[in-house]
Each structure stands twice: as C-alpha cells, then as structure tokens.
Amino acid sequence: MEDLFRPFVGFKDIRLVHKEPRHSSDRAYVLCFVEFSDAKCAITAMEALQEYRFDERKPDAAVLNIKFARFPFRPAAAPHDDRRRLTLH
Structure with a gap:
C-alpha cells in the first residue's frame, strides 16, 4: 500500500x-x-486512487x-478541520 x-x-x-470478525x-x-x-494533499491522492x-x-x-x-474525539490541541488522514477499505 x-x-x-x-x-x-x-x-x-x-x-x-x-x-x-465479530460474528462467525x-x-x-x-x-x-x-x-x-x-487536506489538499490528501484530497489529491484520494481523487487519483x-x-x-x-x-x-x-x-x-x-x-x-x-x-x-472519522475520529470519535478530537484532542484539544488538534486544529478544528484536520482532514489529513484517509481510510482505505
């Protein structure tokens, strides 16, 4: 990857x-x-791949x-719009 x-x-x-797996x-x-x-760099990679x-x-x-x-919580020190991480399934 x-x-x-x-x-x-x-x-x-x-x-x-x-x-x-959670269930059989x-x-x-x-x-x-x-x-x-x-975020701009992340979006470029996401759109290309x-x-x-x-x-x-x-x-x-x-x-x-x-x-x-998506994160269930955001640390206090993190910026408000921290869209830098991509998740692949």
Missing part, C-alpha cells in the same frame, strides 16, 4: 489495522490509514474505497 501513496506530495505515514458469519478485514501533511483496481485482468479484483478518517 505504501508504494501507492508514497509518490504523492505531502505523504507522511501509513498504518494498517487488522480487524477480526463476518470476515476479517484490513483498514489502512494514510496521513498527509494537509479512488476505486484503484489491484488487478486489471480480473473483473472481480478488489478496488480501493477511500474516505477521510
């Missing part, structure tokens, strides 16, 4: 989070958090679903 985002201006960090019928999945220096297909030869190959990360 890092190879996809590193070329974009403002790229700072990437973190993968493995989520185990669910599947495990991975969330990927990508941090950029500012939205629905990126990992294998063009397979019609059912996984595609990126990119959104801005």
